[in-house]
Amino acid sequence: MSTIAAVATGPAPGGVGIIRLSGPEAVRAARQVAPGLPAQLRPRFAHLARFVDRSGALLDEGLILHFPAPASYTGEDVVELHAHGSPRLLSLLLGELLATGHARLAGPGEFTRRAWLNGRVALQAAEGVADLVAADSEAAVRAAAAQVAGALSAQLGPVVDGLRALHADVEAVLSFPDESEGAEEGLCRRLAQVHGGVAQLCERARQGRVVRRGARVVLVGPPNAGKSTLFNRMLGEERALVDEAPGTTRDALEARLELGGLSVTLVDTAGLREAPGRVEALGVQRARAEVAAADLVLLVLPPGEDAGGWRGELGAAAPVVEVRSKRDLAAAGPGSGGAAWVSGLSGEGVAGLLEQVRVRLTGYGTAGAVSITGERHAECLFRAAQALDRAREAHVVSTLEVVAGELGLALAALLDITGEDASEALLDEVFRRFCIGK
Ligand SMILES: Nc1nc2c(ncn2[C@@H]2O[C@H](COP(=O)(O)OP(=O)(O)OP(=O)(O)O)[C@@H](O)[C@H]2O)c(=O)[nH]1
Ligand SMILES: [Mg+2]
Structure with a gap:
């Protein structure tokens, strides 16, 4: 060396x-x-x-x-x-x-790579070090620290053990069918159990993605709904122009805020309508693009506007939170189907809305409790989940050989996280993300 x-x-x-x-x-x-x-x-x-x-x-x-x-x-x-x-x-x-x-x-990450080679750190902990160095929000720091401390290993361990045992048993049934009678019954339950464990980890990985990259939260709705007023209120500063004329906001406008330790980019957009002017039409196009790229959409509607049509019209992939604006003008109080009631003008309900946004983005914990933040880890988990989906289906419609094959793929995907049997290419990929001197 x-x-x-x-x-x-x-x-x-x-x-x-x-x-x-x-x-x-x-x-x-x-x-x-x-x-x-x-x-x-x-x-x-x-x-x-x-x-x-x-x-x-x-x-x-x-x-x-x-x-x-x-x-x-x-x-x-x-x-x-x-x-x-x-x-x-x-x-x-x-x-x-x-x-x-x-x-x-x-070279980049070479110190940590040697640490891993010499068994001083687990691969996922080494990656946590890279995340920690790159962390740009409190939540990212806490999540990376948890990873360095082995939080992911602790969660992954039992799932890997369960899957490994299941895989071995299925292979045994295939090799020695006579001695393994009845093993089929437990199989369905154990498959479901392992699948559940991986699904839970996938859920955490999705939240982790938001912690690592930060989240894009987009305000959309009809013109004059009070989006820009609410945007300013959520930020605590007068960033966007507000006017009583509909069509005030043309371009999408974004600003960063930290929410419960999570890095959030809040985006204000042009009101959606069949646009009269050319520039406003471009703004509407941009608003739709923002909706498509959002992690969470806040559909801002004035009192009395029908929500159902708007939800369909948006066609957002991300979850949509319905927000009723101009609470101070509304005759009837809250109660209409889970919508958040706010007044951007008076600030009423805005703190509650921010809390709701935080919970939607990180689940019911603090952002710091999220422990799977690595994109590579997330990708491995999603790959394992897909293989287990196929294994469960194969168990119903196909042969045990196919089930065994899929279980093997799922296991390989999970082992890629820990770096057991890791290829050079994988290691290069992992340590390329590091800075020199780490
Ligand atoms: N009473 C009351 N008026 C509000 C409230 N929020 C906004 N308004 C008023 O509604 C008008 C439109 O507000 P904006 O915030 O510009 O609405 P917008 O949705 O951004 O509108 P566009 O940019 O045109 O799509 C302004 O005259 C605001 O003062 C509110 O909570 N209560
Ligand atoms: Mg506006």
């Missing part, structure tokens, strides 16, 4: 900047840029060090820490150089380390 080196801290100036080395030559390389270190480095101890270039000129003073193998992040000999957080200084220092000939520049 070669020794790798990289700047581990971000590319902006900061109080401290860290260069990390991992591999058998890590200490030797570090000694060359930090002469005067004691002959024996104390494990995990902060040694004061002078960092110099190859001519011996001083670059900075800082700390050197040695984490001897195997008790380190990568499982190899790791050395960290803590200098001042100047990107220019750090690249000079890294250049000096590489010039020693004892280390080469690390």
Whole structure:
């Protein structure tokens, strides 16, 4: 194994900047840029060090820490150089380390890849590290942290065990039909059980997707329904123009807000109608495109407007929440079929609506409780669920061979999450997402 080196801290100036080395030559390389270190480095101890270039000129003073193998992040000999957080200084220092000939520049995610190779982290936990580094909302941070801590492994374990046992039993029935009489009966129930477990994980994966990417919540409805007024009220600032003339909003307008730790992009759109003008017609087109791309649609209707027709007319793939606007003008109170009643003008009902949006997006928990945020994990789970769907169908209409085949596919999909039997290509794909130095 070669020794790798990289700047581990971000590319902006900061109080401290860290260069990390991992591999058998890590200490030797570090000694060359930090002469005067004691002959024996104390494990995990902060040694004061002078960092110099190859001519011996001083670059900075800082700390050197040695984490001897195997008790380190990568499982190899790791050395960290803590200098001042100047990107220019750090690249000079890294250049000096590489010039020693004892280390080469690390590739993206190579430290974590080595950690995985040496059994220091599970694959899904390693991916959690990448998610944590990239997290841009509180919910994403909490979800990634849960993943690093093994939340996904804990949920996945029993499902994988159940599926593995089921697969083995079905194969046994096929191989030794005489000795396995009656095993068929339990099969249906066990299939349903495993299927249920995977379906539950898929549901969490869908919520996780929203946590990771953030959610697009789109306000639509007829002109003058009060969409822009509500948009401003939900954001807590006057972003969109409001006017009593219908057709005020032309372009789609978006703004970000954080909802219970979840990153939400709220989109205001042009009122839907057979548009009179050309520009407004373009706006209506854009509104329809927004509906198609939404994670959640808020159908804003003034009191008295019929909802059924509008729902059909929207044809949204995402869930639609009906919102009754201008509550202050309505004679009758709430009660009409689960709609949220709000007044963008007075603010009445808006807090409740925001809470309803949060719950619809993350399920009845906090966003932080979502534990499956990796797109790759989600994709593996969906693939397993499909194979199990086919297995259940095959159990009714086809042969046990087909059931066994589908169970095998489902199991392979789940094992792709943990990286058991992982191919090089899969590993490359996983670690490509990392930044250099991680
Ligand atoms: N009384 C009352 N009036 C409201 C309320 N919300 C909006 N309005 C009024 O309704 C009119 C239209 O409001 P907008 O927010 O511009 O409606 P819109 O749905 O964005 O309209 P378009 O952009 O034309 O599609 C304005 O005169 C608002 O002041 C409300 O909750 N109560
Ligand atoms: Mg508007």
